C-alpha cells in the first residue's frame with residue numbers, strides 16, 4: 388500500500404520552517420565539520436523508513452540552511468518564494484511531469500504557453516516571441532546566444548548546427564565592460580570564446596557607452612552579436628537600450644539583452660522608462676527565481692523569432708512524438724530534453740500577483756532599496772557609490788577596503804541580515820539587493836541599524852579621542 392505520511396511530515400516541517408524563517412539568524416549556524424558529521428552517513432545496506440529519512444534530513448540539514456528565502460537576505464540577487472509558488476512547486480514535484488514534450492504533459496505545455504504570454508506582456512515584448520523555461524539567467528543567456536549564433540551565421544550562409552564552428556566565418560561578439568559573468572560563460576560554452584568578446588567602455592554606473600559602441604562597431608564587419616544589459620548586478624543600472632538597438636540594427640547585428648532581474652522593471656509603470664527601447668532587441672534573458680519570487684530554478688530565454696530559437700535548440704528522433712503549432716514541445720526552446728515542469732510555479736505566482744501585484748512587488752523593493760540607502764548614507768563615514776535607480780545599493784565604509792570588508796564580516800556574523808561584498812571601480816563595497824516579496828520597511832530599518840552598529844564598531848576613532 389502507498390504510504391504518503393512522508394509528504395504530510397514534510398509539509399509540517401516546511402510550515403514550521405517558514406513560520407520561523409523571519410526570526411532565524413540570516414546565516415548558517417553549523418560549521419562545515421558539524422554538517423558533514425551529521426549528513427555524511429555511510430550508505431547502509433538496509434533502507435530507512437521514509438518519515439525517519441525526512442525527519443533526520445530536516446534535523447541534520449537545518450544548521451546549514453541559510454535563511455535566503457527570508458526578508459533580510461540581501462546578498463547576491465536572491466528572491467524568496469511566494470507561498471503560492473512554493474505550493475505549485477510541491478504539486479509540480481508530486482505530478483512529476485517530464486515537460487519535454489506536449490504528449491508527456493499537455494497541462495505543463497499549455498501552462499508554459501499561457502505563462503509565456505503573460506511574461507511577454509509584463510516585459511513589454513512582442514507577443515509573437517518564443518519563451519523557453521530554463522533553469523536561470525545563466526541558461527537563459529546561453530540559449531539566447533545560441534539563437535544569436537545560429538542567426539548571424541545563417542545570414543552568412545553557414546549552418547552552425549550542422550557544421551559547428553570549425554571553418555565558420557568569424558562571429559564578432561560585442562559586450563559592455565560590465566557584462567555579467569554568465570555572458571562570458573555562455574560564450575565559452577558556445578565555442579565563441581570569452582576572451583574574443585570586444586568590450587565596450589562603460590560609464591560611472593556601469594552602463595555601456597553608446598558612443599564607444601558606435602566606434603567599436605565601425606571597426607568590425609561580418610556576423611555580429613551585441614550583448615546589452617538591463618540591470619547591472621552591482622548598480623542596477625541599465626544600458627541605453629534605445630541607442631544600442633538602433634546602432635545594432637544599422638549594422639544588421641543581433642542584439643541580446645541580459646535582464647536577469649532588470650527586465651522586471653518593465654512591469655512597474657514607475658520604472659518602465661529604464662527599459663525604453665528593450666523591445667527592439669532580438670533576444671532577452673530573465674529570471675523567475677529572482678524578482679518573481681518563485682522557487683529555484685527558474686529562468687526565461689526569450690527570442691523574437693521563434694524559427695531561429697527552434698533552429699538553435701530543437702532536437703528530433705524517431706521515437707520522440709513531435710507536437711505542432713498548437714501543441715508546445717518545450718524541447719524546442721530549451722537545451723534539455725527531459726525537464727522539470729517549471730512553468731507551474733511561474734503560472735501560479737503570476738495568477739496570484741496579477742499585473743498590479745507584480746508592479747507593486749517591483750516598486751516596493753525599489754522603494755526599500757532607496758530607504759536603506761538613505762538610512763546608511765545619513766551616517767558618518769558611510770558612502771553610497773551608485774545611483775539607486777532600482778533595487779541594488781553599493782555601500783562603502785570609512786572610504787577604506789579594509790573597513791568595508793570588516794563591516795561586511797561583522798554584519799554576516801551578527802546574523803540580523805546577510806550581505807556580501809564586491810569591488811566597484813577599484814573600491815571595495817558592500818552590495819545590498821532587495822528582491823524578496825516579504826521584506827518590510829521594518830526589516831530594512833532593523834538591517835540598517837545592524838549595519839550601522841557594525842560600521843561604528845569598525846570605524847577608526849578620530850585621533851586624540853579616547854574610546855568608550
Ligand SMILES: Cc1ncc(COP(=O)(O)O)c(C=O)c1O
Pocket residue numbers: 463464522523524525526567569618619620645646647648674686
Ligand atoms: C545581470 C545578470 N545576468 C545573469 C545572472 C545569472 O543568473 P542566474 O544566477 O539565475 O544564472 C545574474 C545573476 O545575478 C545577473 O544579475
